[in-house]
Amino acid sequence: MxxxxxxxxxxxxxxxxxxxxxxxxxxxxxxxxxxxxxxxxxxxxxxxxxxxxxxxxxxxxxxxxxxxxxxxxxxxxxxxxxxxxxxxxxxxxxxxxxxxxxxxxxxxxxxxxxxxxxxxxxxxxxxxxxxxxxxxxxxxxxxxxxxxxxxxxxxxxxxxxxxxxxxxxxxxxxxxxxxxxxxxxxxxxxxxxxxxxxxxxxxxxxxxxxxxxxxxxxxxxxxxxxxxxxxxxxxxxxxxxxxxxxxxxxxxxxxxxxxxxxxxxxxxxxxxxxxxxxDGEGSTKILEVRAIGFANEENAKKVASNIAKSTLVKCAFFGSDPNWGRILCAAGNTNLIDEDSVSIKIFDTEVYNKRPINFDKESLSKKISDNERVIIEIYNNSGDKSFTFYGCDLTFDYVKLNSEYST
Amino acid sequence: MxxxxxxxxxxxxxxxxxxxxxxxxxxxxxxxxxxxxxxxxxxxxxxxxxxxxxxxxxxxxxxxxxxxxxxxxxxxxxxxxxxxxxxxxxxxxxxxxxxxxxxxxxxxxxxxxxxxxxxxxxxxxxxxxxxxxxxxxxxxxxxxxxxxxxxxxxxxxxxxxxxxxxxxxxxxxxxxxxxxxxxxxxxxxxxxxxxxxxxxxxxxxxxxxxxxxxxxxxxxxxxxxxxxxxxxxxxxxxxxxxxxxxxxxxxxxxxxxxxxxxxxxxxxxxxxxxxxxxDGEGSTKILEVRAIGFANEENAKKVASNIAKSTLVKCAFFGSDPNWGRILCAAGNTNLIDEDSVSIKIFDTEVYNKRPINFDKESLSKKISDNERVIIEIYNNSGDKSFTFYGCDLTFDYVKLNSEYST
CATH class of the missing domain: 3.60.70.12 (L-amino peptidase D-ALA esterase/amidase)
Incomplete structure (x- = not known):
């Protein structure tokens, strides 16, 4: 059709x-x-x-x-x-x-x-x-x-x-x-x-x-x-x-x-x-952040966007670092999640589930490095609303492009 | 004493x-x-x-x-x-x-x-x-x-x-x-x-x-x-x-x-x-942002902090660029200022006053480059409350420090 x-x-x-x-x-x-x-x-x-x-x-x-x-x-x-x-x-x-x-x-x-x-x-x-x-x-x-x-x-x-x-x-x-x-x-x-x-x-x-x-x-x-x-x-x-x-x-x-x-x-x-x-300034990766299982879409959006906008998260993914600590911390800044009830996935790999869990860091890092689009999911347990927010990584080129003198 | x-x-x-x-x-x-x-x-x-x-x-x-x-x-x-x-x-x-x-x-x-x-x-x-x-x-x-x-x-x-x-x-x-x-x-x-x-x-x-x-x-x-x-x-x-x-x-x-x-x-x-x-990651400059003349301190703080936190402003000052357009834009993102009534100073130089004004860009850029602390002032006309917020520039070293693999 x-x-x-x-x-x-x-x-x-x-x-x-x-x-x-x-x-x-x-x-x-x-x-x-x-x-x-x-x-x-x-x-x-x-x-x-x-x-x-x-x-x-x-x-x-x-x-x-x-x-x-x-x-x-x-x-x-x-x-x-x-x-x-x-x-x-x-x-x-x-x-x-x-x-x-x-x-x-x-x-x-x-x-x-x-x-x-x-x-x-x-x-x-x-x-x-x-x-x-x-x-x-x-x-x-x-x-x-x-x-x-x-x-x-x-x-x-x-x-x-x-x-x-x-x-x-x-x-x-x-x-x-x-x-x-x-x-x-x-x-x-x-x-x-x-x-x-x-x-x-x-x-x-x-x-x-x-x-x-x-x-x-x-x-x-x-x-x-x-x-x-x-x-x-x-x-x-x-x-x-x-x-x-x-x-x-x-x-x-x-x-x-x-x-x-x-x-x-x-x-x-x-x-x-x-x-x-x-096409964002100097970006090398799209970060697709999905906040899943929230009481309403607004909360899901706040969590997803806070993760996608965090300069620390952005830098981590530029470095292909599956840094769930920064993701959790950025989500926590909204005061809308509780670390004891959320889980986090990067692509299909669970990296956090109510507490730190073991995962193959090297292989996940390689997957991040190999892909232009990184999928980050944070699962909450307070409802059935979700929101997907798109960001990009923060790179040397971003700083270069944006710090060059304007004339 | x-x-x-x-x-x-x-x-x-x-x-x-x-x-x-x-x-x-x-x-x-x-x-x-x-x-x-x-x-x-x-x-x-x-x-x-x-x-x-x-x-x-x-x-x-x-x-x-x-x-x-x-x-x-x-x-x-x-x-x-x-x-x-x-x-x-x-x-x-x-x-x-x-x-x-x-x-x-x-x-x-x-x-x-x-x-x-x-x-x-x-x-x-x-x-x-x-x-x-x-x-x-x-x-x-x-x-x-x-x-x-x-x-x-x-x-x-x-x-x-x-x-x-x-x-x-x-x-x-x-x-x-x-x-x-x-x-x-x-x-x-x-x-x-x-x-x-x-x-x-x-x-x-x-x-x-x-x-x-x-x-x-x-x-x-x-x-x-x-x-x-x-x-x-x-x-x-x-x-x-x-x-x-x-x-x-x-x-x-x-x-x-x-x-x-x-x-x-x-x-x-x-x-x-x-x-x-x-001592912020890789920072080379302190940005001291003063929001002056607001109805209440909370509004002044929002405007000052939005300017100090804007990655575009941070990059501009890393490049010693007296980029008042980004300052105004970051302030405008709060919806608490009106471009037709504010003025902006960088150090003692007025760079905007209700509309663009002429100033010696080269000399101001040099002053920014020569100083570890940059004073940015935005004057509003809606009250007598002020707030000073401190930020820093965004540099290559920030990205480097924060993108290096964590292990």
Whole structure:
């Protein structure tokens, strides 16, 4: 039923996508690489978004939030990399408004039908004239096929592109699709900000159902990862659908297509979130931490995230050290576990069970060393709720990347 | 009036100290260095302590807590380094009880007049026979002068000894003194735990006044530092006084001697806490972060500690980068500041004031590079409360020390 990336049994030629993409270079990046991108929808697209919880939010975040509060039917998103337009005060805010106006006027849509996103250096005003001069070229290039350019234009120091495409067959409309592009979560270079995700689709379902699915998927993916425990000024995740498929709105949460779609959306978000962690600054390993058997999901999340974020745990796994003492200690810092009732596994090896137990340390260390993804499980006995949190190891390269002088 | 370290205008020969100290090697440390220490008081000593908030608490912490709840007049503390006796289950608990009993029996005091502290590897049962066989030698060596041996016996991988001595002249008793020894806060080697502080004095004042002073001083020092954001299984701070000076209990909070004593205790705690940060794993700089102008101290503390604990801030200062964007971003993560109303200083240089401002980056970077202590100030406009939090930079050596395989 589901075909990731390729299309498989769905005739992709029948698939109707109303979104178009573009990416150009406007000169914000000194390298001359693409740094200005846009997504445009032929129709009004139902749009949800979540933004950074940092009170220091960049101008584009403030503007997008405000617009989405007034208007959930959006036509376009304008993105730049190379400059985050964060901590730039009222001047930066006005710059963003002017750029947005220029873009919406040229396309011929309302001002508040445009959302904005920026990523790059913090605290430096962006050169709006560079952006404005390239908006006509950008708008000219808007086609579905130019998603490759878009993908490039949102990157900063990401080591690889992060994308997702999946289709779900449906009797009508040539299939339901999820298409997504993301840029990395690590605040990789000095003053660089951060996580941007753009998901487009044609799913047609009740707004409340869609919003709930979106929030759920975000919480289990983009809100369940950490490279260094810091959230940035610019983090934004957008979901847009033109609601063209199926032809009649699905109002039933239990509808098969909705269930399939939610699974697919979840796969999409988990995949992109994992890509971000894998691309975290200098990281060599993903730490997948599963907290199992808690009274509620919130507690499970606190325990899993405290383990994944502990610098001591992160360093230990960089050194391929199956250091359960640090895992237990990090979990204990939440005050939500009792050492006399928990057990800990690294991959399939039990390393602690209510008290220290013997295990083959050398062989487990070798397994950690041989794998890019390390599975850490902590079992509690206070309920049936679980949460998986994704982190990465802490390496020499992280310190190197983040301590190099910013100019 | 106050004479730190030396005694100055106080005739130290007149100073009466009823505490004695000892330290021996019992073989827990493979190096053969001293690893078993004791403090003993000729009289019952009024004792306060604070312990780790980690729910995974070591056996000695559990036992000391329990005893102090029953009995605040303590005679002795027995300490070992080389093994934390943490996450060792009921066996570890029983080991500690047996060791303690052996010690109290030999000295001839009650079992619950002894407190315990351990530091070293987590999750490995300690060899109690090694400790028990050396207790007679330890007890034999108890004199005031053997504080040098005690100081050595509590260290693990500390790079330097941490101590404090100060006297306050008083008309009677030859002066009031504060004597303190500490071991470092960084969880420096794999599985090593952590912060131990022992403060002795002869101050005689109302219990409530003394306890309040102790808690206040701890909150502004040992609870206001972080090397890597992790608290250990063994953190303990002890304060003991034989209440011999002055001869009459001071019941007045505003008494001059009490005010002088509180200032001195505060200096003692700040000094030792700073020594711990300075000795943090691989650190090259202390970050002294002052959050100023908040509605309450708790908010100020959250902002200051979030800045001091941010790995991005820590890396930036390792690289001598006056990166105010990361400082602002870390502060914003608390949701307690508004970028449009705060200003930030690094040393005396204003680097942000409601919006980015120009400053001489090269010269400020040089100043950071030239100083072991970096002063970071964030000014808010919502009240008159402030808090200072101490952190350190994050260096290659931190990662190296913490990623080396534990065996």
């Amino acid at each position: 589901i075909d990731q990336f390729a299309g498989g049994n769905i005739e992709l030629s029948n698939l109707q996508e109303n979104f178009s993409f573009a990416g150009v270079s406007c000169g914000l990046k000194l390298s001359g690489k693409k740094d200005l991108g846009a997504i445009f929808c032929k129709k009004k697209a139902l749009t949800f978004a979540v933004f950074t919880q940092n009170s220091v939010a960049a101008a584009p975040v403030k503007i997008s939030k405000k617009r989405l509060n007034k208007n959930k039917f959006i036509r376009a998103i304008l993105v730049n990399s190379g400059n985050a337009n964060a901590a730039t005060g009222i001047d930066g805010f006005n710059d963003a408004i002017e750029i947005s106006k220029n873009f919406s006027d040229l396309i011929g849509i309302e001002e508040d039908e445009v959302l904005l996103a920026s990523t790059g250096i913090i605290g430096v005003r962006l050169d709006k004239s560079k952006i404005i001069s390239k908006i006509p070229a950008l708008v000219d290039r808007l086609t579905l096929n130019n998603h490759l350019d878009f993908k490039e234009s949102i990157m900063t120091t990401d080591r690889f592109e992060k994308e997702y495409f999946e289709t779900i067959s449906s009797k009508e409309c040539g299939g339901i699709y999820i298409r997504a592009y993301a840029k990395g979560c690590g605040m990789i270079c000095p003053n660089l900000a951060t996580m941007l995700v753009f998901i487009t689709s044609n799913i047609n379902a009740d707004e409340k159902i869609l919003k709930e699915m979106f929030i759920n998927c975000v919480n289990k993916s983009f809100n369940a990862i950490s490279v260094d425990g810091d959230t940035s000024t610019n983090d934004s995740v957008f979901f847009m659908t033109d609601m063209s498929c199926p032809e009649n709105t699905i109002n039933n949460r239990e509808d098969n297509l909705i269930i399939e779609f939610e699974k697919a959306l979840n796969r999409c978000c988990i995949k992109l979130a994992n890509d971000m962690v894998r | 106050i004479d730190q370290f030396a005694g100055g205008n106080i005739e130290l020969s007149n100073l009466q100290e009823n505490f004695s100290f000892a330290g021996v090697s019992c073989g827990l440390k493979l190096s053969g260095k001293k690893d078993l220490g004791a403090i003993f008081c000729k009289k019952k000593a009024l004792t306060f302590a604070v312990f780790t908030q980690n729910s995974v608490a070591a056996a000695p912490v559990k036992i000391s807590k329990k005893r102090l709840n029953k009995n605040k007049f303590i005679r002795a503390i027995l300490v070992n380094s080389g093994n934390a006796n943490a996450a060792t289950g009921i066996d570890g608990f029983n080991d500690a009880i047996e060791i303690s009993k052996n010690f109290s029996d030999l000295i001839g005091i009650e079992e619950d007049e002894v407190l315990l502290a351990s530091t070293g590897i987590i999750g490995v049962r300690l060899d109690k026979s090694k400790i028990i066989s050396k207790i007679p030698a330890l007890v034999d060596r108890l004199t005031l002068n053997n504080h040098l041996d005690f100081k050595e016996s509590i260290m693990t991988t500390d790079r330097f000894e941490k101590e404090y001595f100060e006297t306050i002249s008083s008309k009677e008793c030859g002066g009031i003194y504060i004597r303190a020894y500490a071991k470092g806060c960084g969880m420096i080697c794999p599985n090593l735990a952590t912060m131990l502080v022992f403060i002795t004095s002869n101050i005689n004042a109302d219990e409530k006044i003394l306890k309040e002073m102790f808690i206040n001083c701890v909150n502004k020092s040992f609870n206001a530092i972080s090397v890597d954001g992790d608290t250990s299984t063994n953190d303990s701070v002890f304060f003991m006084t034989d209440m011999s000076c002055p001869e009459n209990t001071i019941n007045n909070r505003e008494d001059n001697l009490i005010i002088e004593f509180e200032k001195a205790l505060n200096r003692c705690c700040i000094k030792l806490a700073n020594d711990m940060v300075r």
